Amino acid sequence: MESNNEITKRINESSAYSSRVAEMVKIVVCNYYNLPMTIFKSRCRKREIIICKQTVVYFLKKQLPKATLKHIGMETGYDHATVLHCLKTTQNLIDTDKKTEYDIREMGKVLSMNQDALTLEDISERYYFVNMDNCISIKMPDGKAMILVGYNMDEASMIVANNPESMVGLLPVPHKNTKLFILEKKVEKEND
16 A cells, blocks of 8 residues: 555656646636537537637646646647647737636636645645555445445455345446545544
């Protein structure tokens, strides 16, 4: 099992940070324009998709000022020349179009709220990390799921077999490479 320091180090890697920021920007912008995240894999030239992707490029450059145009292009499916064009076009629209200016301001508010969240240093001091990269889930009859971390399929099957009244017919499902962590808040001990 990885220690908090190892996990924090892995999460703090620059590529991991820029990927998280890029994902956050894409989610916020796509939600704002009511478009699916699949647009970044598409070559569609519809106006609303182009505007959405250009807006993502604009925010990525703002959120990751040290990112290269090539890196921003990799996140959006553009080459570096198209990234430059997107930046110029979006800035021009902000300067000349009230609706674009309003839209950018509103999305910027949402993105700034996400930046005000706990820092990674705060997280490692206040929480335990539980690595969910390899886990097993069992969907319960009431619709909830039991997640087993550190168990193999045989052990999960034994749990189901030893609780027949509540788990009849339930099947454990393995999950690999989820890239998920759970944070469990550290409880501070009270002085007696």
